[in-house]
Amino acid sequence: MKKYFKPSLLAILVLAALSGKAIASGSGSISIDVNNDRIDTDAASYIDHGTTIVPLNVLQKIPGISVAWNNSNKTVTIVQNKKTITLVAGQNSAAIGSNRVKLPVASLIKNGRVMVPLRFIAEAADAYIGWNPYTRNVHVVKPTPEMIEKTKSSNLAEARQATLKLPTVRLLKPITQGVGSDSKYYYFPEGKADQIFMTIGNGVEYLEAINGHLEQKWVARFDGKGTIKGPFFLPDIAEEVGKQPAISSDRITFFKQILPIGEADYGFIEKNGQITTLGHHDMPGLYDFFVIPEEK
Known part of the structure; x- marks a missing residue:
């Protein structure tokens, strides 16, 4: 049996896509898409010194990586293939394998939520990231x-x-x-x-x-x-x-x-x-x- 479209709804969705408009998530708020899927976060993302800071659960949506939080030593560990990335809350540097790199903004714990710099981690995990300043929408892309x-x-x-x-x-x-x-x-x-x-x-x-x-x-x-x-x-x-x-x-x-x-x-x-x-x-x-x- 053929499945036909409801034209009015489809037209709205397609026109939104053509114009580049993000589906509204509140005035001034930041929305995050991972491989076209809008991510619901348990804390609001924000920008600090030009860097988008997101709750840890956003990273868990990026395909091909695993994310772990050690509460005793306040360490985030991200593993992608054989690459390991570690960040410690409050420190302005991170480790990629055995190499130390400076972070644009330190990860931190805010209102009981672990917040991390998205671009650094996404790019270290070989994902593409793009920011639309007009719609305040972050695109994270990692195709299989x-x-x-x-x-x-x-x-x-x-x-x-x-x-x-x-x-x-x-x-x-x-x-x-x-x-x-x-x-x-x-x-x-x-x-x-x-x-x-x-x-x-x-x-x-x-x-x-x-x-x-x-x-x-x-x-x-x-x-x-x-x-x-x-x-x-x-x-x-x-x-x-x-x-x-x-x-x-x-x-x-x-x-x-x-x-x-x-x-x-x-x-x-x-x-x-x-x-x-x-x-x-x-x-x-x-x-x-x-x-x-x-x-x-």
């Missing part, structure tokens, strides 16, 4: 080897599905976008899986796969009165943030997903603007791409 391997599939549809399921980092300033639509468009340079344009309603964002995560590089709004020239397959732009990407292929592959019925039109757009719709295919879920035989 299996996730990355799937993006390399020789089956282009599978590679695209896997790429869109990578953790996504949005660090651009949000822009105001209008109402959604019952259709969502995906545009790929022909033969590519690692460069994606997505539109719904009058919003568009461009994502690139970089080192195991998707990174928002450009977001824009078009309203029929735009004066900024956009990519050849999009209307003129009224407002944009980020760097408008160059197109790496001679034509664009498109999927127009019709959300209420879980199906999609698909085809190509040439550089001269000519649109060729090749057919219609089931597309019941987000990122349920399929092979287009005519695609090179």
Whole structure:
């Protein structure tokens, strides 16, 4: 049985993603996402001397590491593969294996909670971390080897599905976008899986796969009165943030997903603007791409 979307809810979620807006967690508060999952914390995170300080339970959500707290000697121990990282509450240095390194801010115990500097630990554990000052959202990214391997599939549809399921980092300033639509468009340079344009309603964002995560590089709004020239397959732009990407292929592959019925039109757009719709295919879920035989 096909599962169809509730368009109004999906439109809200997609528009929030396109604009880079974090789902509100309170004015001035800091939200933390680990591999796209919002983390509920038992104490409020805060910034000290430019460093985000988080409760210890945030570290436990990062894949591939183990975290232990020794209350008798006030020591945090993090193990990742064969690497051991130790911090002592109140000390402004830490150990990575046998090496001592200076911390930007010491870990501490605050209101009965162990608080630690997130960036130092995440990067020491080989995770990527990004901070969006506009939404006060921290992205922590550590994809599994299996996730990355799937993006390399020789089956282009599978590679695209896997790429869109990578953790996504949005660090651009949000822009105001209008109402959604019952259709969502995906545009790929022909033969590519690692460069994606997505539109719904009058919003568009461009994502690139970089080192195991998707990174928002450009977001824009078009309203029929735009004066900024956009990519050849999009209307003129009224407002944009980020760097408008160059197109790496001679034509664009498109999927127009019709959300209420879980199906999609698909085809190509040439550089001269000519649109060729090749057919219609089931597309019941987000990122349920399929092979287009005519695609090179």
